[in-house]
Amino acid sequence: MTRAYRQALGIAAVYVAFSIFWIVFSDRLLSILVQDPAEFARLQTWKGLVFVSATALLIFALIRRVLAARALVEQDLHQINRIINRSPVVTIAWDNAPGWPVRFVNATVSQWGYSPEQLRSGQIHFADLIHPDDMQRVTQEVAHHLAQGPDDYTQEYRIRTAAGPWAWVNDRTWLERDEAGQVRGIYGVLQDISTAREAVARLEESENRLRTLIETIPDLVWMKDPEGKYLVCNPRFEQFFGAPQARIVGSTDYDFVSPELADFFREHDRQAMAAGQPCINEEWLTFAADGRRGLFETIKTPVRDGQGRLLGVLGVAREVTQAREAQEELRLLNINLEYRVAERTAELEALNRELESFSYSVSHDLKAPLRGIDGYSQLLQEDYGQQLGEDGRLFLENIRKGVAQMHQLIEDLLAYSRMERRPLEATAVDLPRLVHEVVQAETESLTRAGLQVEIQVPPLEARVDRDGLALVLRNLLENAIKFSPGAQPPLIHIEARQEQGQIQLAVRDHGIGFDMKYHDRIFRIFQRLHRAEDFPGTGIGLALVHKAMQRMGGRVWAESTPGAGATFHLELPS
Amino acid sequence: MNQATPPILLVEDNPVDLDLTLRAFKRKHLSNPILIARDGEEALDFLPRWEADEPLPAVILLDLKLPKVDGLEVLRQLKEHPRFRRIPVVVLTSSAEDRDMDSAYALGVNSYIVKPVSFERFMEVAEHIELYWCVLNRKPE
Numbered sequence: 071m072t073r074a075y076r077q078a079l080g081i082a083a084v085y086v087a088f089s090i091f092w093i094v095f096s097d098r099l100l101s102i103l104v105q106d107p108a109e110f111a112r113l114q115t116w117k118g119l120v121f122v123s124a125t126a127l128l129i130f131a132l133i134r135r136v137l138a139a140r141a142l143v144e145q146d147l148h149q150i151n152r153i154i155n156r157s158p159v160v161t162i163a164w165d166n167a168p169g170w171p172v173r174f175v176n177a178t179v180s181q182w183g184y185s186p187e188q189l190r191s192g193q194i195h196f197a198d199l200i201h202p203d204d205m206q207r208v209t210q211e212v213a214h215h216l217a218q219g220p221d222d223y224t225q226e227y228r229i230r231t232a233a234g235p236w237a238w239v240n241d242r243t244w245l246e247r248d249e250a251g252q253v254r255g256i257y258g259v260l261q262d263i264s265t266a267r268e269a270v271a272r273l274e275e276s277e278n279r280l281r282t283l284i285e286t287i288p289d290l291v292w293m294k295d296p297e298g299k300y301l302v303c304n305p306r307f308e309q310f311f312g313a314p315q316a317r318i319v320g321s322t323d324y325d326f327v328s329p330e331l332a333d334f335f336r337e338h339d340r341q342a343m344a345a346g347q348p349c350i351n352e353e354w355l356t357f358a359a360d361g362r363r364g365l366f367e368t369i370k371t372p373v374r375d376g377q378g379r380l381l382g383v384l385g386v387a388r389e390v391t392q393a394r395e396a397q398e399e400l401r402l403l404n405i406n407l408e409y410r411v412a413e414r415t416a417e418l419e420a421l422n423r424e425l426e427s428f429s430y431s432v433s434h435d436l437k438a439p440l441r442g443i444d445g446y447s448q449l450l451q452e453d454y455g456q457q458l459g460e461d462g463r464l465f466l467e468n469i470r471k472g473v474a475q476m477h478q479l480i481e482d483l484l485a486y487s488r489m490e491r492r493p494l495e496a497t498a499v500d501l502p503r504l505v506h507e508v509v510q511a512e513t514e515s516l517t518r519a520g521l522q523v524e525i526q527v528p529p530l531e532a533r534v535d536r537d538g539l540a541l542v543l544r545n546l547l548e549n550a551i552k553f554s555p556g557a558q559p560p561l562i563h564i565e566a567r568q569e570q571g572q573i574q575l576a577v578r579d580h581g582i583g584f585d586m587k588y589h590d591r592i593f594r595i596f597q598r599l600h601r602a603e604d605f606p607g608t609g610i611g612l613a614l615v616h617k618a619m620q621r622m623g624g625r626v627w628a629e630s631t632p633g634a635g636a637t638f639h640l641e642l643p644s
Numbered sequence: 645m646n647q648a649t650p651p652i653l654l655v656e657d658n659p660v661d662l663d664l665t666l667r668a669f670k671r672k673h674l675s676n677p678i679l680i681a682r683d684g685e686e687a688l689d690f691l692p693r694w695e696a697d698e699p700l701p702a703v704i705l706l707d708l709k710l711p712k713v714d715g716l717e718v719l720r721q722l723k724e725h726p727r728f729r730r731i732p733v734v735v736l737t738s739s740a741e742d743r744d745m746d747s748a749y750a751l752g753v754n755s756y757i758v759k760p761v762s763f764e765r766f767m768e769v770a771e772h773i774e775l776y777w778c779v780l781n782r783k784p785e
Contacts, residue, residue, distance in 0.1 A: 437738045437761055442660035445763035449667065477761040
């Protein structure tokens, strides 16, 4: 029985009760008060008017009350509608019938692209909107609740939006039952939770990735709260304690390792918390799971929440045993290498000393008898020359020439061996000055040979061993003088230039030159291209030049055509 | 012994070098008497003699490579002596090695001469030595 029906019936009942009461009592009361029939008839007409007025008033009062109450309800309803229609929720009522025909749905259903009319008219069945994958579950759940309750329940499923994509909805439902317990209506509040579900899905995905990472990395990873209780750890860490995460979380180091080691861990946790930044330390750890021992590099980082509150210390320990072993191996190898180098150096030094004492002996002991031969042959020549005759004097002359050459040979050999051993010192050398000095020192032999030197050396400064370069220039100049008899023009050129920061020097003569096929030979020790009577020499000069340039880090080479002079090029170290 | 011509001490082990040196001095008409030590030990034996007031030499000509006690050791002992350190010492050797020269100068040698191989040059050297150290050079009495 509807409310409207009850109200109308109430009004009619009040009217009937009042009318009966009036009919029964009004005439009786009037007959007691009036006996005159004419008067009675007149009053009877008035009584009828009073009845009509009274019932009209009564009906007016009753209907007005009902209508006022209804206006109030309608106003509330309007308010509720306004609120709901501006909210993200969709209110819906279904009949408990196949396909769940929609009895009511509010305007917010348009968020999925449907109008309330489409659903209420049965043009669209709600069941058709549910995702096929969710349909069976939803149906079973509804059937279960219809049969056994509870009558309030929540479901989550997908519905198709008019545009095509699926929307996740949260459906809070309650069931209306009649006296017999039969479900008469199904009412629901639907809310679109697609965005929230997506966020959750993304979060889950990211969590999964993170979990996979933490669970599969070979490092130990854990986090402890500020009091040292474990909050989380990874499987590798479980191996260290030899316990599952479930047992580790909530425990402290003191529950698993020796008090000394636990103190050590705790101390480093405190350091990291106090420092407010990651702290690194190294520690030897023994795995409870398999007893293996290794050296670990541990980074402890204090972790804070958004408000800056300390949440705990995050720890990551990486095994560095192998790296350390390799390092140690390398160190030992290095030591060994250093030792071997030292050994070889000592051997070389010993050899060098031997060589030194050898050349010392050469310079001292080989010269002494030579001095005797020279001295006595001269005395013999001077004191007894007349008694010797011409042949005798020639013999003596040759003996003395031999001595002089032997002497030269010894001196050159000594110079060569000195160049091999002498420590070099690169200093800033004023090139034009050095060249002039070298030429100056050879003035006598230049004059004797009738030669002049043309110097074209710009003001350059070279960083070389001064004595070494002087020796090289002197030898090249002496060489040029020696091989320039009758040269036309009677000139020796010394030139220098700088190219890309590198200084090049050249000593050029117009002498006899040499065949380029002998180029490499002339720089080798004791190698000579001429007979001693033509050009005297020991075969050491150019070898000495080569050795000196090599030791100074420079280069020497020559260019020549027989009969057209020779040019010796020097390249100084840059 | 004549006050005006103090002796020259010649420390030389090689008989050829010794003979040639004496001949060179003789050829250059040297007036100073020559004292001879044939090794380092003999050279050092002169120290007690000088302490017993034998006249000090005008110059000591010292070879480096000597039997028993080598020339550098003789030089060291001479230059460490409070009195005899003033006697000029001229090293006369075949060695032109930097090492020997450095050591000799470090010990306070007065001069370092490399013996020339040529006898002609050697005679010139002998003359220079006599002229410089026995005639030109002045030293405290």
